[in-house]
Amino acid sequence: MTRIYIKDLANHIGQEVTIKGWVDIRRDQGKLIFFDFRDVTGKVQGVILPNAKSAHEVGSKLRPEWVVEVKGKVNQRPEKNAQKEKQNGTIELEILEIVILSEAVETPFELGIDVNVDTHLDLLPFTLRSEKSKAIFKVQATIARAFREYFGGEGFTEFQAPKLIGDDAEGGANSFDVTYFKHIAHLAQSPQLYKQIMVGVFERVFAIGNVYRAEKHSTTRHLNEYTSMDMEMGFIDSFEEIMNIENGYLVYLSEILNKECSADFALLKASIPVVPAKIPRMSLRDAQVLITKETGKDCTKEPDLEPEHERWLCTYAQEKLGSDFIFITNFPTAKRPFYTFRNKQDPTYTDGFDLLFRGVEITTGAQRIHNYNDLVASMKEKKLDPEKFSYYLQAFKYGMPPHGGFGLGLERLTAKLLGIDNVKEATLFPRDINRIDNLLSK
Amino acid sequence: MTRIYIKDLANHIGQEVTIKGWVDIRRDQGKLIFFDFRDVTGKVQGVILPNAKSAHEVGSKLRPEWVVEVKGKVNQRPEKNAQKEKQNGTIELEILEIVILSEAVETPFELGIDVNVDTHLDLLPFTLRSEKSKAIFKVQATIARAFREYFGGEGFTEFQAPKLIGDDAEGGANSFDVTYFKHIAHLAQSPQLYKQIMVGVFERVFAIGNVYRAEKHSTTRHLNEYTSMDMEMGFIDSFEEIMNIENGYLVYLSEILNKECSADFALLKASIPVVPAKIPRMSLRDAQVLITKETGKDCTKEPDLEPEHERWLCTYAQEKLGSDFIFITNFPTAKRPFYTFRNKQDPTYTDGFDLLFRGVEITTGAQRIHNYNDLVASMKEKKLDPEKFSYYLQAFKYGMPPHGGFGLGLERLTAKLLGIDNVKEATLFPRDINRIDNLLSK
CATH class of the missing domain: 2.40.50.140 (Nucleic acid-binding proteins)
Structure with missing residues (x-):
């Protein structure tokens, strides 16, 4: 039947x-x-x-x-x-x-009751079956699908970025080493260099895939393997266009979530954010002046936002500007990666942004340097060896348009949207310093 | 303007x-x-x-x-x-x-002219811009998109399978080692165990992502990192349903390719295959009897198909059955992984299949063992230690429905569809024993 x-x-x-x-x-x-x-x-x-x-x-x-x-x-x-x-x-x-x-053996506890995170993770093949977990990962799948639909509709081509990276460009304390025959390779920390290369091919590209950070901490915020949703687009006039298109995605996402996931949000006692047609934008300097004026603590000399400032700005945006989101722009060149485009009026600041949402940064984006000589000069200024980036630099030798993009962590966004405190609960099979599925032996 | x-x-x-x-x-x-x-x-x-x-x-x-x-x-x-x-x-x-x-420096040769594979790979940020490469990777993006659309439409939920795997279940000569703090981890060779776990959660799931094989050969067929499109579905009555749904995907794919990529196929002088509403199916034993009868060489005692037999069967299917595709079913239990469901009439054979297309196998699929005790017994028979699979086995302890699925290599399918001899030309940034982007130093 x-x-x-x-x-x-x-x-x-x-x-x-x-x-x-x-x-x-x-x-x-x-x-x-x-x-x-x-x-x-x-x-x-x-x-x-x-x-x-x-x-x-x-x-x-x-x-x-x-x-x-x-x-x-x-x-x-x-x-x-x-x-x-x-x-x-x-x-x-x-x-x-x-x-x-x-048949099934006796369950260790009733499915769906609250248990501590370690018990939850020890028993994921069982605990993921709870209504709550299913709602979380249905929402997560929807966020990723909405990303593909939105950028696909905007003329972007999806590609699969490699995760196995040579010893040339990457490395450093934050990267995992892979024994690659007689060599050492690394796990990619982002698809950044590849998505820029792909702008030379398809102009507008996106990639959704795993990235790796060798974080030595096991906290509610750290993951050693997570999912990055990345886009990059060519022929832009300014980094404002990157913010515009991310804004467009978030508006689309909230429509889809309202249509398909309102029951999941209700189950998790979370609310789908209202995304303004134009998310407010504020330069870091203006933000620091504002925070200093309102809180009495001078932060105008700091090169970046402290977590407490991010939280303050989110509260401000919500209360005064009616938005759960706020773009903070023009961080100092010294604090941003070598490929970040510099502001023409003041090259000590970049044409880049963070997007803050419910107290934390969920995106970093920027226009990128497209001129070969400027890019090499920027590497040298950051004490990087252009020789090690020779593969990537070919894209710039052979003519790259002005371009930019952003990356968005899928698990963090899922957690923030659903009001989940520990990002591991919004990660299907989280890896941390102590755990890959089972706890690692000491 | x-x-x-x-x-x-x-x-x-x-x-x-x-x-x-x-x-x-x-x-x-x-x-x-x-x-x-x-x-x-x-x-x-x-x-x-x-x-x-x-x-x-x-x-x-x-x-x-x-x-x-x-x-x-x-x-x-x-x-x-x-x-x-x-x-x-x-x-x-x-x-x-x-x-x-x-600006751009002088190009090493005119974009789009035929060059040898090594030159092509040395200069990918330039050579990928050719009409031919763009057509290949547009088709590839379309294959993956069609997979998502088709299985999404059939009630499947996409999930991100982890690629960083513990030392317990995986390992062996074909796996890459990752230095994971004080431990050794591995790069996943497939999302198999995770997609089965996820059947317990969402019943029908799929995943598209990188997988890794530590192949020591650099040939036109080998890749060390490739993209696997994987699905798994619960509550099946027989492995025939897995073939049916793969057949349905291929029909849908050919419709989409005809609609969106006919110019790309024309440029590459390739033809979009006609996919029959019911792809012919033949058991391995029947296939071996047929090959033996027609070629005069007895292969009925062999446990698997040799490459020449795969080619012979594809030619046969095309000429006699009017199909570019043929399913070969019921391979011996001895040659299939531990989780493969055994045929009820004759447990020395499995309820699984390969799909052959244009001379090669492009899919392996099967019903899986869902009974915990049968699964443990099968592991032991294959000299595997159930203790090492304890995490995965939880799914079966806590009740798993009959289920099955298949995996499809994106790059190989792209190459076969487009008549490309070297799979590396159908791989965006191919990794092999000698190369990660640049040639590795000796």
Whole structure:
């Protein structure tokens, strides 16, 4: 018999149907056995009546997480038992026949109850099945899909950036070493150099993929492997265009989230942000003057924003400018990577930006240097050896248009959107200094 | 002035427009200077007439790969000069003004001419700009997009599989070692174990991402980092469903390629395959009996198909069954991974398949073992230590539905579709034992 998804059962009242899924909960009440069954689309209550002998025999063995195929009749619940606010709360499946597809051992605790992060991570193949985890990773998949749809629609071509990087351009304390035959290679910290090369090919490109940071800390913010959503576009007149297009993506994302994920946000008690058509923009210097004036603590000499300043600016943007987002622009050249384009009026500042959202930076973006000689000079100024970047520099030798782009960490954005404090809960299989799936032995 | 894309110029005959792009070719003819300009949408011929003094001054400096902004008037070419079969062959841009956005050094050879693979790879930031390379990677992006669209439409959820794998489950000669703080980790050879875990969460999942093989050979077939498109689905009745859904994807892919990439296939002198609504299926044993009968060489005792047999079967399928594709099913259990489901009638054979296309295997797929005890027994039979798979095995302890899936190598599929002999030409930034971008020092 064709499988009916649990979400569609209410369209089959009075009919015999087959569902497939997991036993979520079992409750015995005298001669009745009640179950909640779960499939990817939701849950439904089923009951075995005393006269259903063969179903009773199988049903009495079932425990949570057993996988079953259930034939039953969809009944309307009597008005007094109806729970209208709940999925399938007005119907019930009268169970006629159960086939066991897989047994399960006793679960360590009831699926979905709050456990500490380490227990959650130890048992991910089980704990990821909770409603909460499913909602988180459905939202995450939607964020990435919206990125592809939006930039695809804007004429961007997706490419797969390599993650295995030579010993020439990358390296440093933050990179993982890979034994590559007789050589040492590295895991990419970003697709930056490749997306710039690809601007020379397709003008507008994006890439979504894993990146690596050899962070030695295990905190609620650090991940050693995460997903970066990166775009880069050519023939821009100014870095304002990069902010404009990111703004456009965020507006699109919030539309899609409202359309497809409002139940997930409700479950997680989170709110989908309103994204203004024009997210406010403020230069770092103006921001520092403002913070100094309002808080009385002088930060105008600092080269960057402290976490407390990011939080302050987010509160300010929300209260005074009516926006959950704010772009902070023109960070000092000294604090930005070698490829960052310098402001023409004052080359000690860059034409780049951070995007702040709910207290933290979620994006770094900028126009990039496209002139070969300027790029080599900038490398030298930063004490980098242009020889080690010879592969990448070819793109600039052979003519690169003015271009820029940004990167957006998928897990951090997911966590911030959903109000999740520990980014590891918004990461499918998080790796940190102590853990790759299982805890690493000491 | 708003930039007009080169593909749209024919809609602006008689108007002054601005284009942006690269100088593709320059030809001086007496007092006239001709150019081909190139942007991501195509090429157009431009001409500087002798009276356009300032344009002449700038234009006389230009060489291939210089990046320019060109103001000009779109003119219809006289009938005798029209090249109707060519993009923009009936129009010409009368150049009024040129702004140089970037200079370029002299190119090592004319973009697009045939060079040997090593030269091509040495100069990728330049050579990827050729029409041929752009067509290859546009087709590749389209294959991946079609995969996402098709499986997304079939209720699959995309997830990001980790590439950094612990020392427990993976390992062996074919895996790269990563120095992970005080431990050794590995680069994933496939997302297999994770996509199975995710079936327990979302029932139907797919992942597109890099995978790694420490191949010690540099050949036209080997890659050390490639892109795997993987799907896995739960609640199947048989592995036939996996073949059905892969068949459905390939039908959809061929529709999309016909709609969006026919010019790219024409440029590469390749043909988009016709995908039958039902790709022929043949068991390995039947295939071996057939090969033995037709070729006179007995291969019925062999545990697998030799490359020559794969080629023979592809020719047979094309000539006798009218299909570029053929599924070969039920390989011996001894030759398949531990998680492969065994045929109920004869457990020495598996419920799995290979898909052959144009002479080679492009997919391996199967139903998987979903019963915990069967899975542990299969590991032991294969001399694997279940303890090392404890994380993965949790999914099976806590109830897994019958499930299966397949993996498809993006670069190999791209190469086979486009008739490219060396898979490295269908890989954006190929890594092999001798090369990560630049040749590795000896």
